[in-house]
Amino acid sequence: MAGARQDGRVERGNRTRQLVLAHAAAVASVEGLEGLSLGRLATELRLSKSGVFALFGSKEELQLATVRTAVAVYDEHVVRPVRAVPAGLxxxxxxxERWIAYSERRVFPGGCFFYAAIAEFDAREGAVHDAVVAAQAGWVAFVERRIEEARVLGEIREDCDVPQLAFEIIAFLELANGDSVLRDSSEGYTRAARAILGRLRAVATDASSLPGTA
Incomplete structure (x- = not known):
């Protein structure tokens, strides 16, 4: 019986933690990770402040856990669906396309969580900065691997500068996200898709395999 009670407490604690972190990620995407506080989240979610403090212990731990939660959401909406598609162009x-949908549908209400976090922590030091850097580095590496796969398969020219192309694709996507959030417009997504498709046509071994316009 004692074990069952303990398991119940652990399960409730896990559910509460997930609830807090989902709300924290949504808030941080709009107001930044520095806008988070344990007391604020407890109040907004009508939870015990002492209980929320017990789950995280410090603002920095809350911020780190929020970044990890955002990574998991990003994986769900972008990374895993991309992996399900056969390698190549x-x-x-x-x-x-998945990234644009993730941003445009406001999976996070402030647009891309990491676009906001990078702008907030790019010039800082510390554990949260390092967590954001690691998340961004993982995404850049993921994009580069997808391009390299297409190059190895012969669908992208052998002389393609893979890191440069990945940089350009990510830059177009991030600019579209920022423009959309700032102006509440979807025009940037259309322009980014068109620009990326143009770059892919320029490096494809068979440009006719791609649509002419986005």
């Missing part, structure tokens, strides 16, 4: 197209 089709997978590269799926990558930018």
């Amino acid at each position: 089709g997978r590269v197209r799926e990558l930018y």
